Amino acid sequence: MKNDLLLEKSIRNIHGFPKPGIIFRDVTTLAQNSVAFRRSVNLLAKKYQGRKIDKVVGAEARGFIFASALAHKIGAGFIPVRKEGKLPHKTISTSYELEYGKDTLEIHKDAIAAGERILIIDDLLATGGTIEAVIRLIKKLQGKIIGIGFIIELVDLKGRDKLKGYPVFSLLKFHER
């Protein structure tokens, strides 16, 4: 499937960020464009129509933008997954590898009841490490993952391979890094 041109054009390409050879796909220019922002969330809503989503999970911080707008649009709750120490109540946590070192993500222990139908939404699928961690958190709480949706997928980084067994959807696919 070809990229939606309006959405694709609303992404800012920053060459050489964060390091030489990389094209950074900046989703903030999509979000600040009212037409593109509306369309992106509405297309996600259409994709998951009729799937009876109880809650949409978003990861700190850019993930919040699309996950919460979609949650509101489809009448679901919104759950934040945050960096260590940011959530005020009892949490469970998991760590994942970064290029250098590791990072820890947390979710409130009572954010999901066993069997609830969960949709994960994030802005970007790159190597998939963050979302793997989010999946672990949801599974510990016995949530049922209905789907995983992204605004942008960097296809060459093969993040999809890490998410096997889950239905993955992305609005925009980019092939160069």
Next chain:
Amino acid sequence: MKNDLLLEKSIRNIHGFPKPGIIFRDVTTLAQNSVAFRRSVNLLAKKYQGRKIDKVVGAEARGFIFASALAHKIGAGFIPVRKEGKLPHKTISTSYELEYGKDTLEIHKDAIAAGERILIIDDLLATGGTIEAVIRLIKKLQGKIIGIGFIIELVDLKGRDKLKGYPVFSLLKFHER
């Protein structure tokens, strides 16, 4: 005006967090409750109906949750204000005092065109320091601030006094710290 009971009950009160004597008002329990989340965003949308908002600005990270859902609901763009070094393109920045030390917030330089009608949305009005900083950023870009809306206002901390000259609205008012 009395607090909406459904919304008020959806807030989790955490006694003694982050330190003894403080009651922390946890808005994540409101967001994860689909009925309360929907109602909170719809009440904000109703409040700003007909005000021709171009863009809604939210501050990292909890502010994103409500600002982006509202932006989508009213057909506006969403603009993130972030901590130093998080935005990938050219930014302007401003610093503000914390209880200990200071913090810096940034906005993309081209996020707002001169004269655009801007709504600021955040989860919590406490002392108002963060929002003062957000106002400075928007004014530097010559945005026109139409209103400032919060889910929760901690009335006794008098954040409203710092925001004089701007129409401030909050869905829930709490009187004890």
